[in-house]
Amino acid sequence: MTVSALKRVSIGAALLVALSAFLLIAGWNIATPGLYYDELLFVDAALGGPNGIFKHISFGSLPVMLMPYIGALKAWLYYPVFQLFGVSAVSVRWPVVLIGALTLWFNYRVALHAFSRPVALAFVAMAAVEPSTLFHTRLDWGPTTLMMLFRSLLLLSAVLWIKIREPKYLVAALAVVVAGVFDKLNFLWLCPAVALALVVVYPRQLIDFCRQHSKFSGAMAAVTVLLGTGLLTYMRTNVPLESEIGNFDWQQRWNEVWSLARYTLSGTGVYAVTTTALDTVAIATPHLQILTLALLAAAGLAARYYRSIDWQMTAFFAIFIMVVLTGIFATRQATGPHHLATLAPLWLLLLAISLGQPFADSRRQPLLMALSALVVVAVCVSSLRVDLRNLQGFANTPGARWDPATTALTVEISRQENMPVVTTDWGSGSIISALLNGERQVLDYWPHFTGPLDAGLDVVYRNLLASGTALFVLPAAGTGAFPDNRDNFFATASERNWQLQLLSTINGNDGTALYELYSVRPASP
Numbered sequence: 001m002t003v004s005a006l007k008r009v010s011i012g013a014a015l016l017v018a019l020s021a022f023l024l025i026a027g028w029n030i031a032t033p034g035l036y037y038d039e040l041l042f043v044d045a046a047l048g049g050p051n052g053i054f055k056h057i058s059f060g061s062l063p064v065m066l067m068p069y070i071g072a073l074k075a076w077l078y079y080p081v082f083q084l085f086g087v088s089a090v091s092v093r094w095p096v097v098l099i100g101a102l103t104l105w106f107n108y109r110v111a112l113h114a115f116s117r118p119v120a121l122a123f124v125a126m127a128a129v130e131p132s133t134l135f136h137t138r139l140d141w142g143p144t145t146l147m148m149l150f151r152s153l154l155l156l157s158a159v160l161w162i163k164i165r166e167p168k169y170l171v172a173a174l175a176v177v178v179a180g181v182f183d184k185l186n187f188l189w190l191c192p193a194v195a196l197a198l199v200v201v202y203p204r205q206l207i208d209f210c211r212q213h214s215k216f217s218g219a220m221a222a223v224t225v226l227l228g229t230g231l232l233t234y235m236r237t238n239v240p241l242e243s244e245i246g247n248f249d250w251q252q253r254w255n256e257v258w259s260l261a262r263y264t265l266s267g268t269g270v271y272a273v274t275t276t277a278l279d280t281v282a283i284a285t286p287h288l289q290i291l292t293l294a295l296l297a298a299a300g301l302a303a304r305y306y307r308s309i310d311w312q313m314t315a316f317f318a319i320f321i322m323v324v325l326t327g328i329f330a331t332r333q334a335t336g337p338h339h340l341a342t343l344a345p346l347w348l349l350l351l352a353i354s355l356g357q358p359f360a361d362s363r364r365q366p367l368l369m370a371l372s373a374l375v376v377v378a379v380c381v382s383s384l385r386v387d388l389r390n391l392q393g394f395a396n397t398p399g400a401r402w403d404p405a406t407t408a409l410t411v412e413i414s415r416q417e418n419m420p421v422v423t424t425d426w427g428s429g430s431i432i433s434a435l436l437n438g439e440r441q442v443l444d445y446w447p448h449f450t451g452p453l454d455a456g457l458d459v460v461y462r463n464l465l466a467s468g469t470a471l472f473v474l475p476a477a478g479t480g481a482f483p484d485n486r487d488n489f490f491a492t493a494s495e496r497n498w499q500l501q502l503l504s505t506i507n508g509n510d511g512t513a514l515y516e517l518y519s520v521r522p523a524s525p
Contacts, residue, residue, distance in 0.1 A: 011117065011121070014121055014124075014125070015105075015108065015121075015124065018104065018108075018124045018125055018127075018128035019101050019104060019105065019128065021128045021129055022100065022101050022104055022128045022129070022134065023097060023098075023101055025129065025134055025384075025387050025391070026097045026100060026101075026134050026135075026137055026138045027093075027094065027097050027138070028391055029391065029394070029395055030089055030090060030093050030094060030097075030138070031088075031089035031090070031404065032391075032394040032395045032398070032404065033139075033274050033275070033394045033398035033402035033403065033404065034089075034398060034402050034403050034404035034405065034406050034407060034431075035089055035092060035406065035407075035431055035434065035435065036139065036141050036274075036401060036402050036427075036431070037141075037401060037426075037427040037428070037429075037430050037431055038141040038142075038143075039092070039139060039140060039141040039143075040092065040430045040431055040434040041053075041054045041066060041067070041070070041143075041430055042054070042066060042072070042074045042075040042078065042143070043075075043078070043082070043087055043092070043430065043433070043434035043438075044430065044433055044434070044438060045063035045066055045072050045075035046074075046075040046076075046078040046079050046081075046082050047082055047087070047434075047437065047438035048061065048438065049061065049063060050433075050438035050439075050441075051429075051433045051438060051441065051442045051443075051444075053429060053430050053433055053442070053444055054066040054067060054070075054430065056068055056238075063075055063076075065238075068238040068239045069184060069185040069186070069238075069239050070143070070183075070184050070185075071182040071183050071184065073146065073179065073182055073183045074143060074146060074183065077095075078092075078095065081095055082437075086437050087434045087435060087437050087438075088435075089407075092434075093138055093139075093140075096137055096138070096140045096145040097137060097138055099137070099145050099146065099149055100133070100134070100137035100138075100145055100148070102149065103137075103145075103148050103149045103152050104124060104127060104128060104133075106149070106152035106153060106156055107123065107124065107127055107152050107345070107349075108120050108121075108123070108124040109156055110152060110155045110156045110159055110349075111123040111124070111349060111352065113156070113159045113160060113163060114159045114310075114313050114316075114317070115310060115313065115352075115353055115356065116356060116360045117360075118356035118357070118358075118359035118360045119352050119353055119355075119356030119357075119360070120352075120356070121356070122351075122352040122355045122356045122359075122372070122376050123348055123349050123352035123356075125376055125380060126345070126348045126351070126352065126376060126379050126380055126383070127345040127348055129380050129383040129384050129387060130267065130344060130345040130348060130383055131266075131267025131268075131270075131383055131386040131387050131390060132264050132265070132267050132269060132270070132337070132340075132341050132344040132345065133148070133341070133344040133345045134267075134387060134390075135267070135270035135271075135387075135390055136148075136269075136270060136337075136338055136341040136344060139270060139274065141338065142184075142336075142338030142339075142341065143183075143184065144338050144341050144342070146180075146183045146184075147180060147183060147184055147186065147187060147342065148341075148344070150176050150179055150180035150183065150187065151180070151187075151190055151342070153172070153176045154173055154176045154177065154180065154190060154194060155194070155320070157169045157170070157172040157173035157176060158173060158194050158197075158198065158316075159313075161173070162198075162202060162205070162313070162316070165205065165209055167213055167216045170220060171220075173194070174220065174223065174224065177191055178227065181231065185235070185239060186334075186339070186342065188327070189323075189324050189327035189328060189331075189342060190320075190324060190342070192323060192327070193319070193320045193321075193323035193324045193327070194320060196319060196323050197315075197316045197317075197319040197320045197323065198316070200315075200319055201312055201313075201315050201316045201319065202312070202316070253329065253332070254329075256335065257325075257328065257329050257334075257340075260334075260335070260336070260337055260339065260340045261340055262284060262288065263280070263284070263337045263340070264337050264340035264341055264343075264344060265287075265288060265291060265347065266280075266283070266284030266285075266287045266288050266386065267284075267287060267383065267386040267387070267390070268280040268283050268284045268386065268390075269336075269337025269338075269340070269341070270337065270390060271283070271389065271390045271393050272337070273336070273337065274393070274394060274398060274402045275393040275394070275397045275398055275402070283386060283389050284386075286382065286385070287382045287383070287385070287386050290378055290379060290382040291379065291382075293375075293378070294351055294355075294375050294378065294379050295351065297354075297355075297371065297372075297375045298350070298351045298353075298354035298355055298375070299354070301354040301355065301357055301358065301368065301371075301372065302353075302354040302357075304357075304368065305354070305357035305358070305361065308357055308360065308361060309353060309354070309357065314350075314353055317346070317349060317350065318350065320346075321343055321346055321347070321350075324342060324343055325343070328340065328342065348379070351375075351379070355372045355375055355376055356372070357372075358371070358372045359372065396509070397509070397510075398508075398509055401427045401428075401481070403508040403509050403514055404509065405506045405507060405508045405509070405514045405515060406428065406431045406432070406435065406515075407435060408506050408507075409428075409432065409473065409506045409515045409517065410431075410432055410435040410436050412503070412504045412506065412517055413432065413436065413440065413471060413473075413517065414436060414440075416471060416503065416517075416519075418440065419468070419469050419470055419471055420440075420441045420442075420443055420464060420470045420471070421436075421440055421441065421442045421443065421470070421471045421472075421473065422443045422445050422464070422470055422471065422472045422473070422520075423442065423443070423444050423445065423446055423472075423473045424445065424446055424448075424449045424472060424473065424474050424475075424485050424486070424489050425446050425449075425473075425474070425475045425480040425481055425482055425485045425486070426446050426481040426482055427481050428446075428473055428475075428515075429442055429443075429444025429446065430444070432473065443464075446482070446485060448460075449482075449484075449485040449486075449488040449489050449492070450482060450484065450485060450488070451488065452488065452491070452492070453488075453492045453495075458496075461496075462522075465498070465520065465521065465522040466522070468521070469519050469520065469521050470519075470520050471503075471517060471518070471519060471520075472489070472517075472518045472519075472520050473515060473516075473517060473518075474486055474489060474515065474516045474517075474518060475514070475515060475516075476505070476512075476513035476514050476515060476516055477513075479512075479513070479514055493520065496522075496523060497523035497524075498520050498521065498522065498523065499520070499521040499522070499523070499524070500518050500519070500520055501518060501519045501521075502516060502517070502518055503517045503518060503519055504516070504517045505517075
């Protein structure tokens with residue numbers, strides 16, 4: 001075997017190990033924690049919309065927008081999956097894990113074309129086990145998985161244009177932008193970031209390209225203006241910008257975003273949300289310390305290899321990240337770790353740019369190569385420690401709304417005769433409808449019980465119970481997202497003399513009651 005062939009085999013093996021590690025960790029014990037409300041917002045549409053849950057715009061029976069800012073692309077992709085395999089944790093989560101592995105491959109290609117193979121290998125090694133990337137993929141409640149894929153494709157298109165300057169890469173970038181914005185409007189954070197980074201770092205190349213391809217550039221500008229006008233028209237009535245950006249306490253917003261950044265960088269954001277755990281600081285602090293030391297080592301290597309680093313390309317990525325962060329900061333509704341995960345794991349690329357230099361240098365300095373390898377290994381080991389704690393937390397201490405008890409609840413519902421199912425608290429309607437594969441009528445009526453039942457809603461329930469019995473799902477005492485809903489339900493039932501029968505109590509992972517299933521009949525004549 002020749003040296004070049006051996007080198008190709010080694011590179012292929014390294015990539016295979018990275019992808020396998022990603023798949024193994026992201027797919028480990030995939031059914032934990034239990035499926036979650038936001039994680040399943042696309043499922044009803046993917047099943048054909050039997051219960052009309054998360055339905056904002058549709059053309060006939062074709063769903064288009066699930067929410068004002070979330071399109072139906074994921075529902076379209078999952079339609080054949082659910083037709084073949086039904087709805088379960090496996091069929092919901094494994095497809096996004098596979099998409100995440102594909103994204104990891106594209107991330108490698110981005111770093112390879114932007115810098116060098118050593119940089120790309122260092123990046124993919126660290127990214128493959130990076131906890132925020134892994135678990136925001138596995139539990140796609142943002143949703144973020146398709147966004148990460150489209151972000152990688154957008155950056156790849158931009159990098160290839162920078163290197164080759166062919167029009168097809170700008171067409172590809174525009175196509176990715178359309179798909180990304182349709183998937184979720186948050187993708188708009190990324191569009192000006194790429195454009196501004198190109199304008200600031202590569203202005204001469206842009207001017208020369210526009211001169212050489214004037215007709216193409218004019219057509220692209222016209223299409224971009226047309227699409228932008230249509231988008232702004234849609235947003236004006238569906239997602240008013242004034243309700244999304246600005247008008248906040250700057251100091252409070254800074255503290256909020258800084259906290260989210262710490263959660264995301266440390267990989268504990270998903271863990272904190274799913275388990276309602278209080279020990280995230282003990283998990284986060286050591287990993288943040290390792291990342292800080294890695295940053296210092298990368299800075300030292302950057303100084304040593306100052307002349308070898310492509311600083312223009314580095315500036316392109318740095319500006320991209322900063323503009324995205326600015327967009328997130330300015331969006332007051334961006335309050336969850338999944339929002340900061342928009343940048344996962346790009347911060348590792350800024351480390352890899354320096355860490356890959358000793359292996360790209362023809363002088364081959366063993367000590368610097370060893371230092372670089374040690375830093376990469378340290379970051380990976382620290383990430384794996386966080387990954388393991390996440391997996392343990394998923395299996396042992398899920399929060400109430402992520403508890404696999406919901407699966408047991410739907411099993412109990414399926415044993416009952418076919419009758420409408422009414423949910424009385426936030427967070428369970430989409431889960432129940434999904435796990436029942438859309439085969440039962442599920443009425444997500446939780447807002448009805450936030451206060452006394454008014455006259456208009458009274459008619460709804462008279463009609464609902466006119467034909468007999470309905471099943472009502474209640475959170476157990478002290479577990480509801482809206483605690484008063486439970487009391488309001490019983491008050492409503494008492495005022496109308498509904499006949500209640502407790503059919504089952506569903507216990508959570510720790511043995512405490514989480515749900516109660518009641519049959520409800522109208523008052524006896």
